Amino acid sequence: MRILITNDDGMNAPGLVALEQAAQRIGGDVYVVAPEREQSAKSHAITIRHPVFAHRLPLTHGEVMRIAVSGTPCDCVRLAMIKLLKIKPDLVLSGINHGGNLGWNVFHSGTVSAAAEGHAFGVPSIAFSLASWNSEVDWGGLDVLAAKLIKRLIAAKHSRPDWLYNVNLPPCPMNEISGVRLTRQNPMVKGDNFIEREAPDGRSYFWPVWDDVMAERERQTDPEIDTVAIREKFISVTPMRYEVSNMDEPGVEAGLKDFEP
Numbered sequence: 713m714r715i716l717i718t719n720d721d722g723m724n725a726p727g728l729v730a731l732e733q734a735a736q737r738i739g740g741d742v743y744v745v746a747p748e749r750e751q752s753a754k755s756h757a758i759t760i761r762h763p764v765f766a767h768r769l770p771l772t773h774g775e776v777m778r779i780a781v782s783g784t785p786c787d788c789v790r791l792a793m794i795k796l797l798k799i800k801p802d803l804v805l806s807g808i809n810h811g812g813n814l815g816w817n818v819f820h821s822g823t824v825s826a827a828a829e830g831h832a833f834g835v836p837s838i839a840f841s842l843a844s845w846n847s848e849v850d851w852g853g854l855d856v857l858a859a860k861l862i863k864r865l866i867a868a869k870h871s872r873p874d875w876l877y878n879v880n881l882p883p884c885p886m887n888e889i890s891g892v893r894l895t896r897q898n899p900m901v902k903g904d905n906f907i908e909r910e911a912p913d914g915r916s917y918f919w920p921v922w923d924d925v926m927a928e929r930e931r932q933t934d935p936e937i938d939t940v941a942i943r944e945k946f947i948s949v950t951p952m953r954y955e956v957s958n959m960d961e962p963g964v965e966a967g968l969k970d971f972e973p
C-alpha cells in the first residue's frame with residue numbers, strides 16, 4: 713500500500729514522524745511530501761505566479777520518498793499527485809497536527825485541507841490532529857494509536873471510494889482516553905479574537921488568539937459534536953465531504969423568477 717504523507721507543521725515536525733511510523737506499522741510504503749516550513753492555517757491555499765521548489769531530502773525513517781516543498785500543504789498534495797509519484801497513492805495521511813482542528817477551525821486548517829485535496833484526487837484521506845495547544849507535547853505512542861485507527865477506517869464500509877475523515881486526538885495521556893466517537897463538526901465554534909498591543913515604534917498591532925473557543929465548547933453538550941467529544945477525552949472521528957451547495961433556500965427561486973439579464 714502506497715501512503716502519501718503530508719502536514720502543515722512542516723517537514724521537521726514531530727507529528728509527521730509519528731504519522732510516518734503509524735503508516736509503516738500498517739505495512740505501507742511511505743512517500744513524504746511536506747512543506748519545508750510551517751504552513752498552519754493556510755487552508756486550501758495554492759501557489760500561483762511563483763515557482764514551487766521541491767527538494768529531495770535524505771531518507772530518515774525507511775521512507776520511499778522524502779521531499780520538502782516550498783509551498784503550502786495543498787501544493788504538496790497536488791505536486792505529489794501530478795508530478796512526484798509515478799502511481800497514485802492508495803491513501804493520503806495528513807498530520808499529526810500540533811493543535812486540534814475542530815469546529816470552524818476545520819476550514820482554516822492546512823492539515824485538513826491537505827487531506828481534502830487527496831480526497832479531491834479520488835484517494836481516501838485522513839487528517840490527524842492532536843488537540844493540545846501546549847508547547848510541550850508527548851508524541852510517544854501516538855503512532856500505535858494512529859495505526860490502529862487507520863486500520864479500522866480502511867476496513868470500514870464506505871459509501872464512496874474517495875472517503876475523507878477528520879480525526880482529532882484528545883490532549884490526555886493514552887491510558888485516560890475514553891474511547892472513540894463518530895462526531896460532526898461543531899457548527900458554533902468561532903471564538904476568534906485579537907489582542908491589541910503597541911509596537912516599540914508606537915504603532916498598534918493585533919495578535920490573533922482563539923481564547924473564546926474553550927468557553928464556546930463549554931456551552932455545547934451534544935456528545936456527537938467534535939469539541940464535546942474531545943472535552944470528554946474521546947477520539948473524535950468526523951466523516952467529511954466537500955459539497956457546499958445549499959439547496960434549502962426555497963425563497964430564492966421565487967426571488968429570481970422572471971429575471972431578465
Ligand code: MN
Pocket residue numbers: 720721751752753809810811823
Ligand atoms: Mn499546524
